[in-house]
Amino acid sequence: MTSPYRAVFTTPGAKAFSAAGLVGRMPLSMLGIGIVTMVSQVTGRYGLAGALSAALALSGAACGPQVSRLVDRYGQRRVLRPVTAVTVAAVAGLLLCVRSGAPDWTLFACVVGAGLTPSMGAMVRARWSEIHRGSPELLHTAYSVESVVDEIVFIVGPILSIGLCTVWFAEAGPLLAACFLGIGVLLLTAQRATEPAPHPHAHLTGGSALRARGMPVLAGVFVGTGTIFGAIDVTTVAFADERGHKALASLVLASYALGSCLAGLVFGLVRPRGTVAGRFRWGITAMAVSMILPLLAGNLVFLALALFVSGTTIAPTMVTAMGLVEQLVPRGRLTEGITWTSTGLAVGVAAGAALAGRLIDARGASAAFAVPAVAAAAAAAVAFLGYRRLRPAPDREETYGDGRDERRGRDGGRGRQDGGRGGTAGQARGAGSREDESVA
Structure with a gap:
């Protein structure tokens, strides 16, 4: 690993939260295509499959910023765990409805709930922003790491989701996507030292x-x-x-x-x-x-x-x-x-x-x-x-x-980073300085 990449991971916990973000980000590329594959296989209705995929995208577009706003206000741990529980339950409900041949409206209701999926990329980038605040070169490298992670997700995710749905059983792709999300969120929110501090009064100004x-x-x-x-x-x-x-x-x-x-x-x-x-x-x-x-x-x-x-x-x-x-x-x-x-x-x-x-x-x-x-x-x-x-x-x-x-x-x-490695500033970054983690 070359020097800039070594430097961004010297902070304790950085490797762990980045890895958790990789796991939790897999549904980004797996869930939509998995729903299309699952529904088309079980029902043979590509029109319904496409409509459900579009509904998921629109629900995510509407709900995602609101979930992230709550994260800024209350913190990652307090928001992500209950939101993820709702998302996983919605995906589970969708799988059961598809398997049992439930009415179409129930599928759309479940998909809208699944749109609450939090933006894990944003959560991880927010932590990088907090750790390397004031050091644009290191933050630049950290964001490059996350961009590479995004591409890995989009290379592996669709192949994994479609393959499981077609080779194993129809619901396997969305099911694994929900599991990845739950595990990733649990791993990320367990890491309190790098979690940015919430801004409980940010909603009062600026809109x-x-x-x-x-x-x-x-x-x-x-x-x-x-x-x-x-x-x-x-x-x-x-x-x-x-x-x-x-x-x-x-x-x-x-x-x-x-x-x-x-x-x-x-x-x-x-x-x-x-x-x-x-x-x-x-x-x-x-x-x-x-x-x-x-x-x-x-x-x-x-x-x-x-x-x-x-x-x-x-x-x-x-x-x-x-x-x-x-x-x-x-x-x-x-x-x-x-x-x-x-x-x-x-x-x-x-x-x-x-x-x-x-x-x-x-x-x-x-x-x-x-x-x-x-x-x-x-x-x-x-x-x-x-x-x-x-x-x-x-x-x-x-x-x-x-x-x-x-x-x-x-x-x-760079000066602050060097000083941080020596003692007080590093401890502050590791445990207390959490103001701005939210760059998705």
Whole structure:
């Protein structure tokens, strides 16, 4: 392991909470696809399966920020355990209803309850934000670690969920996803030393984190980014199916995730330069340019290479986006702020899948690659037009006011980190300094 990655894990408990976050994040990629596979196998109704998947996404988009707001207010342990209990019970109810042939409305009721699934990525990033506050270089590397974890989840999760549903029994994928969530939350909330302190009075001022200056711009960009992801998934499957190799679609999509995973590892070693807002703007631009490549694909090999190249723009942009949220929202609303980016992604994924599906039916898979290309261009346009609004929150301006202040923050953070290893500051980070964990 190279030096920057060693450095971020020197804090006691860091490896443990990151590993717990990996386990608890598996439902992110397993639950939706598992529900589709389960319902289509048991009932043969793909329309119902797709509607349930969409209902899960919409419920998660509506409930996720509210759950994270409660976490900011009351703390991770007090909120995550009861919310997860409701989620696991809802998934269990869904499995029983599907198995017993219950009315459709009961399936939707259970799926809405399952939408309470907490954003584990946000919880873990909030802990990183607390541990490495004031040291942007280490936080940058920590966010890169979590971006790689995200890609691992999206490579392994769907294969595991679909495989279990088809090889073992139909309910196996969603069942294992619920087990991962319960275990991950229990492991994470058992680690009190790195849990950020709650902000019980944060709700009295400022309203929702979405009202913070720049957050509507960021949420809009993430809707466009989610549209890219949703359209790429559907169009790639259709593209492979048209060429008689539908089974190879998973490998082609894996190349997309692999490109992002490798880029995230490399990006974590790079010293960040300039302002976070500037890096984010150019990251979105690179993503938009890379979406031209799939439009040129004529076979699966070229498409896999094109998506690998496109994937290399994802992790660096997402890492930078998490750092940007950490600056834009007040400390007492950090978890909620990061969760709003996930909400934007979820809305975009649903829209991208629907738009791509319509275009595939009308003009074929190759034409449908225009959906992610247009979405990427729109996301870049929003980032450029709203660039001036991407400024630090008032309680972050001292550290993040501009590029010079950011560099001063890095230097100061490095000094504090060194001092922390010597004694008092390290103890404070390990046990008491918990103010801002919520970067999802």
